[in-house]
Amino acid sequence: MIITKIEQQKRHPDRVNIYLDGEFAFGLHKEVIQKFGLRKGDELPSEIIDKLNSTEELTLAKQKALRFLSYRMRSEKEIRAKLIEKEFQTKTVDEVIKNLHSLGLINDLEFARAFVHDLLLRKPAGQRLIRQKLHLKGIQPSIIQNILEKELIDNEQDLALQAARKQMQRYKAVKKKTDEKKIQQRVAQHLARRGFGWSVISSVLKKVFKDIQTMEDEI
Numbered sequence: 001m002i003i004t005k006i007e008q009q010k011r012h013p014d015r016v017n018i019y020l021d022g023e024f025a026f027g028l029h030k031e032v033i034q035k036f037g038l039r040k041g042d043e044l045p046s047e048i049i050d051k052l053n054s055t056e057e058l059t060l061a062k063q064k065a066l067r068f069l070s071y072r073m074r075s076e077k078e079i080r081a082k083l084i085e086k087e088f089q090t091k092t093v094d095e096v097i098k099n100l101h102s103l104g105l106i107n108d109l110e111f112a113r114a115f116v117h118d119l120l121l122r123k124p125a126g127q128r129l130i131r132q133k134l135h136l137k138g139i140q141p142s143i144i145q146n147i148l149e150k151e152l153i154d155n156e157q158d159l160a161l162q163a164a165r166k167q168m169q170r171y172k173a174v175k176k177k178t179d180e181k182k183i184q185q186r187v188a189q190h191l192a193r194r195g196f197g198w199s200v201i202s203s204v205l206k207k208v209f210k211d212i213q214t215m216e217d218e219i
Helices: 030-036 046-069 076-085 090-102 108-122 127-136 141-151 153-173 180-193 198-208
Strands: 003-008 015-020 023-029
Touching (some): 023 030, 076 090, 108 127, 108 141, 127 141, 153 180, 153 198, 180 198
Antiparallel strands (some): 003 015, 015 023
């Protein structure tokens, strides 16, 4: 088959329409045209057309991934899931992921570090919650442990204390008197929901309340 016309698309100026033997055949990104050096009058055997289609898919997948990354950092799992959602072939997705890694645009360690930093800026959180959230993002256990050891373990109790005091301020702002034991339970439950372990919660409650009783069985 012969290329009889290469026409720029009106709505997408970075793409062109390819006509073979006088009839529209398919659309391609200009990057693909340049890569293959296609011109009017060139003959396109079926094997070249297959290569054009696979290169076109790879180009589109890269663009989707880069656009996805333009909003914020992403984990490898997030990017992979997004491309699969867009119905790109597995081999195409693998190639894009490999390319992004080589460019330094995918780095799960840096992603995890930034994710935890932003999470803690919004609200204090304990190891359990952070571990769970990073796991859902597809972060490897070794990376998660690395982040927890460097970013959280030494100041987890301070974070829990910060969260507990904030909750206490809310209770103090309410004029209605509440039983102290019930307040203790609510604060402990709040800290547990934020991913703090009982040893941290117990230590923090002793600092916040005076005559605290063990509530392990009540959480």
